[in-house]
Amino acid sequence: MDEVFELIKRYAASGNLKEIFSLIAETRDPVIREAAYVQAIKTGGTEAVESFISLLYSSEAHLRNLAVEALQELGTGYIDRLEKLLCDPDPDIRIISFNILAGVRNETAAGPVRRYLEGIVAAGVTDQENVLAAALECMGELGGPEDAALLDKVKELIEGGDGHPYLRYALQQAREKLWAI
């Protein structure tokens, strides 16, 4: 076990993220995966962020979860990159991306969520229910009272459609959160 730890440390020292990520993806040993993960986070940078983004598309749930945690941690400097994921053709990726943004500890993380909501209001068409609900939940986490007007417009849009109760509920939750501060 100690040899693998030393190996991971050497990979990190020489900036060899490729090897670190193949360990994360391929090892069956959770301790080795964890050691590789921690080194990847500590190394950080664009290559690490891109590699974690690729893991979001993995068929293995634990790798996707690991990538979400990593991107919440590393995402602060990569908000623009995360914003691109909000237009991913796969709705699951869009949902995951809202979850990531909600956990990024940075004021700028609210920007992409606002722009997304403004986008659907402008276009007059909602996204898939689950995606919009994730966006609203994220808004509740990151937004402030200044987002009231935007949420009113989203409300009109929802009511204009079939006014799905699940979306109404998500909207109500978001409003309560924003009003609480």
Add this chain to the structure above:
Amino acid sequence: MGDLTLSQAEFHRLAEYIYLKTGIRFEPGKEYYVAKRVEKRMRELDFTGFGRYFNYLRFQPSGAEIELLVNSLTVNETYFFREYSQLKCFAEEVVPLLTRDLGGGRLKVWSAGCSTGEEPYTLAIILLEMLADTGITFEVHGTDINTNVLRAAERACYGDRAVKDVPEDYLRKYFRREGDGYLVLPVVKKNVRLYRLNLNDGSTMDGMRGFHAIFCRNVLIYFDDCSRREVALRFYRSLEPGGFIFLGHSESMSRITPIFKLRRFKEAIIYQK
């Protein structure tokens, strides 16, 4: 200056946020305690309303303010026999398991983030009681990053508050009254080694090997996610196979890392290598 007192809703929002970020839960009823410290920070930073301070707390990229606030809410708080039921589990269920597999060896226990020494001395008292007449020896390592608290631990003289949960017969057996305080007796002290160690210092941590149990209670709450995971990984390497790690009751190892196994005992849930 605006109104700096916290409303119920503001307290809830803040308590929920602190819980999310640190795992520390401030239950309703703690409003006054929390509010006093928040109001002090708001005054120091010149914030006129809670909303603005809360945004500052949430969005400051370094995360320094939440750490400062949490420090001011917890600091070096500790006392003898803290979290009694967990210690009971250690004494009655874990120690017998560990010694069964130990053969003639020496039991090594580590109190990581030991503050002023109440925890390592408590562990030494428990081990003196549990291992009497077994022929098994033990050592307790107490480490902390803060040299002031370590000096106090060396003095080993405590006030009423620190010893309030010490069972009466242990108080008589392992302490001596000295002035207003209680002095820990040499029979306990001689089993405890105290030294400075920063849990974030990789190379020193690499030297910590061969432990059968690690207590790291109410310490990792001060760490960010990644350093918490890194420390947990180092603890894993410091433990013997089958060794146990004890966290504070508001902390959960499975929220930090998936590498430890969860073991259910009668009195507590403990993580094991």
